[in-house]
Amino acid sequence: MQHTFTTRPVAALAAGVLLASSWALAPQAVAATTEGVAPDASAPSVDATASVPGTDRLIVRYRTQPLGAGATDDVQSGRRDRIARAAEARGAAAEYVRDTAQGAQVWALSAPLPLADVEALAAQVAAEDAGVEYAEPDRLLQPSAAAPNDPRWSDLWGLQTSSVGIGVLGAWDVTRGAGVNVAVIDTGVRPHADLAGAVVGGYDLITDTGVSNDGNGRDGDASDPGDWTAANECVAGRGATTSSWHGTHVAGTISAVAGNGAGVAGAAPASKIVPLRVLGRCGGYTSDIADAMIWASGGSVSGVPANENRARVLNLSLGGSGTCDTTSQRAITAARANGAVVVVAAGNENRNVSNSSPANCSGVIAVAAYGPTGARASYSNYGTLVDVAAPGGEMSGGQTRGILSTLNTGTAGPGSDSYAYYQGTSMATPHVAAAAALVLAANPSLTPDQVESTLKSTARPFVATCSSCGAGMVDANAAVRAAVGGTNPTPPPTTPPVGTSEVEPNNTRSAANAVGAPGTLAATMGSSTDTDYFAVQVPAGATLTVRLTPGSSAADYDLYLYGSGSSALASSRLGAGRVDTASVRNTGTSPATYYARTTYYGGGAGAYTIQLGW
Template identity: 45%
Template sequence: MTQAVATQRVVVGYKSNTQESHSDKAAAADASGKGEDVGQRLRFEQRTPTGEVVFDLGAEKPKAEVAKILAEFRSDPSVAFVEPEIIMTSLAAAADPNDTEYRKQWDLFETAGGMNVPGAWQKSTGKGVNVAVIDSGYVKHGDLGANVKGGYDFITSDTTARDGDGRDADPADEGTWGAAADCGTEKNVDSSWHGTHVAGSIAALTGNGKGIAGVAGNAEITPVRALGKCGSGSSFDIAIAMLWSAGIDIDGVPANPNPAEVVNLSLGGESNGCPVYYQRTIDRMVARGTTVVVAAGNSNVDVANATPANCNNVITVASNNREGGRAFYSNFGSKIDISAPGGETRRGTDAPGSITTPANGVLSTVNAGKTTPTGAETYAPMMGTSMAAPHIAGLAALLKSAKPGLTPAQIEETIKKNARDLPGSCTGGCGAGIADAARTIESLGTGTGTDPTTPSPRVFGSTSTLRIPDNAPAVTSTINVTGITGNAPANLKVSVDIDHQWRGDVVIDLVAPDGTVYHLKALASADSAANIKTTYTVDASAEKANGTWTLRLQDQARLITGTLSSWGLTF
């Protein structure tokens, strides 16, 4: 349960058997009544793609007032959860520009704190893999631009966005500068070009005789803008950006033509637990096959207090310094999965904001502008878990390119099993160690491309939500399968993600293209547990693989409705 913070918006998840869970009017009326009880005015703003309701408080309210609002909702048995909006910030500290020589990229090749990346390049360079960078957007850079494809701007606040037009198809970084008073800092903040720096670490052009090399120099980057003024952004905007990045349809936004296999989140906010709507968002992404890489945070505290690093089903990345120890600022703890080079342009004992050792930062692509972009592209060292995460996102792209059938869980496990111990000190927990790219890729035993003795599975899916009406005729969702030779396998995997507060009511059938019905789940009236999030195995070897497969769902009891969030077939 997330604690109260000063905020302007809250998100409420109503239980699925309530009118508020599907009626905007009912939700608005409920919030209005609760607002009156605590002396606040709550306005219905939007319903999230995962079904929760966002209420606006009219202005940022102090922590004490927000606590009363949260308590009012939590006292209502029809409310599953309520959580405040969290303002996320980029997790890096910018430094002065540095030279553009590859030899300065200690993070790629040095034996102490580096990640042994060059040894992986003979077997994989990330070709054919798309990495979405959800960050401050992208400013044009000649050492990166050829790998940048598409993108979108999800910032809804005009003040934060600076472009004045809400969500749009232009992910250009408008600059993150801000006055000290606006940003809550001692000094005015210059633009960091943070998203471009992160993208460069992942996929700067390699072998082009210019600048730096990316970890996965042939991967594609989709810039997704969610951080604006002062390097901050709404947790709600970011969650929606995450779904879109993974190829999940968002109302009012054009479909993502190039869904990401990997998503990098070099951002975070304080929270003593992963918000429910964030975990639901991540679970939907991972179910679709998207690997989610998250920076651990720069507060030198247990990562359990940082979101989305404290969520499940993500790869949480701590930062190591050039000597191979935990960077002084890096969060730590049992939720850390892996460490990667994040650098230290100063020590923890130096004055905050000072830059004493720029060569010990991570060098990457930026712009020379202090506020808005100029025509002068350049390079700069930064430090932070923001810099560590893209090293792992790049490594995930190398793995996915080398063996496309790898699942997010397999990618995480492969990276962790092939890590090496930190040669420097680590207090509090730094995960499996420092990632070793060459060792990780070598462990696949694939050479280049997919292992010919182990064909990669083909996954077909649907993320179109479908309401399952109460005690009513069956509803259906379809998937069109193409490009498979011969029959379906004897172990056809059928994954389903269904929200239902009394799952025993639901009957599930798979219908093959020729009309043959495979019964997956029968009526079980005594099964009162919630939700159906599982994978069934079907012997479909008698069926032609290609064609339209149908999932048929029927609620055969009274009182509770449900929703199909996604389903898929693995051949």
């Protein structure tokens, strides 16, 4: 007898690809430099995501005759009852459909169930009937994502399923990034056929008209007018430069249209790009870049309309010399509190990243670059603060060893669409930003820390020498598979929480409450003069993140983080009722004690919680 349940159609999948570029920013007036070359030719378009499907069917094979081939009524009834009970326990009815060519039975369920539920149903059926040879889901299989028909696909070595590619085709079997916005905080983006439909919203946040190169300050036009310079204009002794179209190259690596039979493809081609223009002639100011991080992640910036396209991933293919400044750290902390993953280029000076900001700030994913052999690129920064490595190119052996992406032919102002190979940690960074977008599209509930943990825990071992290049080579496919594996990845705790409530007195560092991270404590701000200290051991290389949640909408308490010194390393002082979040990284080679301090600002004494983890 035929079942009458409605079944789902098999979902088809489409395809996409990834690219990159290279920058370095200096501290204040910050001079940006691009390491790339050679325009190419061509142009680009594609679509959708598919989640891992469940199924509405079950296959059961019995050791005796099949149901449809003469089983007695009693045998038939018993089998039907057992399968019906197992299905009913999971909210579905079951009905026999047919016998297969191998003598098994196909049973239909009245509603699709997650694959894990159907596997459990099958296990129950087998456990309750010794006559069952095997039982298993009748899975809905998907067409595997094939290489897109973009003619330059074979030139995108960084995206391939290979020892050095990030494996986007496997990830595309699950998702292509739909529903996730990626902020490209850069030079802006040129309109390009291969980015058609990929760009949403955005803003020009450059305040200085000398830097902006478009004749005005902040406005809603994030298109790139070019960043060419005359000789000696930015730095004495530096020659003239042509326009880099750097943001356009970065954007193409993330979201270039895939499968349209032209040009290239992005690594997360269904994601959207939110362009934030902060770099212009001679670079960009830290203050503008910090505002861009806050605005892109959904925060407010005075004089700028609200962002209607909040980004879950921020790509910063930029940097400069020096320690992490307070302005950048606070912006990163605010962006992370808004749920954004902050991905930053490690820098191109072939030095320790500890001297490159904002890659050395707490709470970012710092990205080193490797070339097509998998070895660290000769220019790439390195060190214990690097989190992962990704394809950035090594063009000393030829242009095609770089990263190919979208560009423009203009040497000063805009020209026509083009493609070019660039190299740099700027090009490695969008590979990681795209992987983060794919992970978030697969599991939108993940926090920034969980996304970072997923990318690092699934990274592949290096296939060539890449010392101090982080956890490994980013693997988009493995990261996406981990993201849909049923649990939110978090690093294992080093020690169990010590207590669940604050113990007074703890108003000095020497009396600080010891907390094993991750841990959450209930605490009380006893008066307007109260202050509370909490101490935690942070492993070498780990980033401590602390969240202070007030117990009422009127309460306004502030959060400070300290190391061994008397000066705060990080702080958060948001308004009444807001959750304060601050992060600090242990850059040493051994565990160290860090302190979280909470203070009263206003709104009355009362309860709050403090959460510490990494």
